[in-house]
Amino acid sequence: MSQFWSRLQRSPSAVVGLAVVLIALSIAIIGPLLAGSGSEMGAEAFCPPGPGCIFGSDDLGRDMFVRMARGAQVSLIVGFAAAICSCIIGILIGSVAGYTGGVTDELLMRVSEGFQIIPQFFLAILIVALFGPSLTKIVIVIGILSWPSTARIVRAEFLRLRSTDFVAAAEVAGASRVRIIFKEILPNALPPVIVNASLQIASAILTEANLSFLGLGDPDKISWGQLLFSAQPFLAQAWWMAVFPGCAILITTLGFNLLGDGLNDLLDPRQNGNRR
Secondary structure, eight states, rough: OHHHHHHHHHHHHHHHHHHHHHHHHHHHHHHHHHHHHHTOSSTTOOOOOOOTBBBOOOOTBBBBBHHHHHHHHHHHHHHHHHHHHHHHHHHHHHHHHHHHHHHHHHHHHHHHHHHHOOOOHHHHHHHHHOOOOOOHHHHHHHHHHTTTTHHHHHHHHHHHHTTTTTHHHEEEHOOOOHHIIIIIHHHHHHHHHHHHHHHHHHHHHHEEEEHHHTTOOOTTTHHHHHHHHHGGTTTOOOOOOHHHHHHHHHHHHHHHHHHHHHHHHHHHHGGGOOOO
C-alpha cells in the first residue's frame, strides 16, 4: 500500500484527480448537514455572489452554495451507483464470455456490439420519457446502457489469464468453474476495471446532467443538472445560477477522468501513460 501511494504521488494527473474527487465527496457530505440546519433560505431573490452569499441566491432566495452541496450528493450517488450497476453486469458477462469462449463468447460479444451501436443517450431519453423520471430509473438506465466497455475489458483479461499456470492448477485440483472465475481469475482482472469505473462515474454524472437539463431528471431531487434546468429562464439576470452548477459538473467529471488516467498509468504500466 505504501508503494502504491508513493507511485500515486509521482503521477500529477492522479493527484489532481484524487484531490478534485475528495473535495466533491466532502461537499456532498457537508451538503445535507447545511440543508438540515435551515441555512438554505434567508437571502433575497437573485442576490449576486458576494461575501454573505458566496454563490448567490436563486429566484426564491435560496442559497446556491447549499443547493450546490445538496446537488453534489445526488449527482455523485448517480455516478457511483450507475458505475456499480454497469460493472456488475459487465463483469458477469465478460467473465463468462472470456472463460467459456466458443459460441457463448461469440454470442455475448455480438450482444455487446449491439448495445454499442445503439445511440445510448437518445435511448436513455426515450426510456426515461416513457417510464417517467426518477433517480432509480435513471441509475438503472445508465448502468444497463454502459456495461459493454466493462464486459470487453473483463473478457480480454480473462482470455489473457485463463491459460496461466495458477488457473491450470485450480482446474487440475478440481475447482468448479464458478470458483475459478470469481476466486482465481477475477481478482487479477480487476485493475483495468477499476480504471474504467472511474471514467464511467464521470460519464454517468454527465448523462444525468444532460437528462435533467432536458427536463427528464427527477423533479424531487436536487442535482447539478436539475439546477441547470431550473436556471434556464433566468440566464440573463442571474448568470451564477447556471455557471456554478456547470463548473461543478465540468470540474468533477474532469477530476474522475484525470484520476482514471493516473490509475491507468499506475495499475497498468504497459500502457506507458496512454489511455486504452
